[in-house]
Amino acid sequence: MFDTLSDRLTSALQTLSRKGRLSDADIDATAREIRIALLEADVALSVVKDFIARIKERAKGAEVHGALNPAQQVIKIVNEELVTILGGETRRLTFAKNPPTVIMLAGLQGAGKTTLAGKLALWLKKQGHAPLLVACDLQRPNAVTQLQVVGERAGVTTFAPEPGNGVGDPVDVARRAIDEAKRAQHDIVLVDTAGRLGVDEELMKQAADIRDAVSPDETLFVVDAMIGQDAVTTAEAFRDGVGFTGVVLTKLDGDARGGAALSVRQVTGQPILFASNGEKLEDFDLFHPDRMASRILGMGDVLSLIEQAEQHFDQEKAEQTAAKLGSGQLTLEDFLEQMLAVRKMGPIGNLLGMLPGAGQMKDQLAQVDDKHLDKLQAIIRGMTPAERDDPKMINASRRLRIAKGSGVAVRDVNELVNRFFEARKMMAQMAGRFGF
Ligand code: GDP
Structure with a gap:
């Protein structure tokens, strides 16, 4: 269910996320694509009409503020309007005062x-x-x-x-x-x-x-x-x-x-x-x-993540990191800073669970605990600033020194460095997809 609709909406919104500023014409074009996607998904015409009218009105009037760029704001609006037509709040059963x-x-x-x-x-x-x-x-x-x-x-x-x-x-x-x-x-x-x-x-x-x-x-x-x-x-x-x-x-x-x-x-x-x-x-x-x-929208719960990020991150810092993320230039220093900021937002498993595709990774997520993060933090702190800046230079002898200095096994250092490279690559790809 919803696969085709998801694909079409995501591609309509992806086109937007490559743009820095949005003109009214951009919004109209996106609204048109969303309209076709909804009609093809068999949504009733009256519902589609109202939906599109609200998206246009809100997107055009949207103030540029907070950590979201204009394209992300449109995604947020589309998401909110979808929630509204689906009923807003989760409605629970009403039970009688006198059973049954x-x-x-x-x-x-x-x-x-x-x-x-x-x-x-x-x-x-x-x-x-x-x-x-x-x-x-x-x-x-x-x-x-x-x-x-x-x-x-x-x-x-x-x-x-x-x-x-x-x-x-x-x-x-x-x-x-x-x-x-x-x-x-x-x-x-x-x-x-x-x-x-x-x-x-x-x-x-x-x-x-x-x-x-x-x-x-x-x-x-x-x-x-x-x-x-x-x-x-x-x-x-x-x-x-x-x-x-x-x-x-x-x-x-x-x-x-x-x-x-x-x-x-x-x-x-x-x-x-x-x-x-x-x-x-x-x-x-x-x-x-x-x-x-x-x-x-095929987005996991990325929007809640964005909202939490808005509350907890230093905007300027977040923008710099986002730019580095997108271009694959993230350093271990940034990684450490983000990790510290992320920890303020709550248990890490909950946060990762909001990422797209995380649904299938539930079991692994359950194992990500805060102790593990302490260890990662200790390893990064055991590196020199030059190593954090350019992790590629961390060769075998450096790994041994870092492991000794931070009281972990070389295996742990290897794992962190390898994971970091993988994550950097994945984030650059994701940034390309969602325009973050
Ligand atoms: P009733 O006539 O309204 O009581 O419908 P039934 O409960 O007999 O369901 C009709 C058919 O639909 C049965 O073969 C059910 O197994 C099937 N069915 C019911 N709910 C679902 C569902 O959520 N998914 C799928 N795939 N089949 C369902």
Whole structure:
């Protein structure tokens, strides 16, 4: 999901980052590229229009300030606006003051409701809740059994009509489930309702009847993110027919263009609460607009890193270092200074975790500790100023002397020097990519 959109947005913004100052024409050209990227990703036209208008207005009015160059400011604006259309803050479930909290799931057949019921049940259980799953999809053959199966896998109880009583009345089942939840002390009731292949009146009426019978605290509209523009029309139909308090996007692991994710919040006015990204019960999490935006921009959480840097770094010094970074002329002296500045910003593992691509390096990051940094610092301090300036001169005999002087093994000095050269090369490449 979002791969093509990410690529296009990144390339639109990269063009900017090679420029020092931005003219209105530069901003217009970038806005045009962003617009095409969004439309191709199937984002609803009304959403695209508003988005582009805000980007242009903010980018043109942006004051040059702080540690960000104009191109970086545009990236920051695009990121912030993406977060806004995705819903801003992460919205969490609302729980009833008097349990049980009733959560009703609605959506088309195949949207992933039953799977979601299991995922949500497991997720809630892990947080110490005792959910009860309720099978109110009495239309689709096997829907009840399917819910019972996911319930078992999640290790939660499923309430279903007894077999042999005909089709049964979903409204009656929902009502009795609430009584059962109170009796058996379930603090959450998750009601799975029937879906159809398309939106129809009977489906809406049944969902509305169940809603009236159980007065849900949350009605979650479950929508398959792969269905593109249709997601928006379906969402509107459910909003008008049943009403809902939040959206769950499913199948975000698919390779669709992702426009649904970007449109549904703005079009329906309701927040996205959860994202489902796979068939396994664990493939599910809260939906975080900010993380999704970073993912779309393919930037890890570089922006938080920039913001923290703005607060902690000496601007002039940072600019000099950035210039050296870009040209591959960073010295060990700069490296030491940056390391000291970075340490003021917090545990190093957290900072590195914000870098692009760091997601796959989590385990290694966990090992980067501050003690290791103390060692690096000691080694650099054991070097002469000339060696820090031009690490290439650090030959074998110098390495031996530095190791002795700073109380470490020669291996440690070798590792630091080699890593430094690697990092310098990588940073120069990254600087080229993002214009830092
Ligand atoms: P319902 O008709 O709304 O209850 O939909 P189901 O829960 O039966 O899901 C329909 C199909 O989509 C099933 O084959 C699920 O395994 C699959 N599915 C549900 N959620 C996801 C998801 O997040 N990713 C993927 N890849 N498949 C999913």
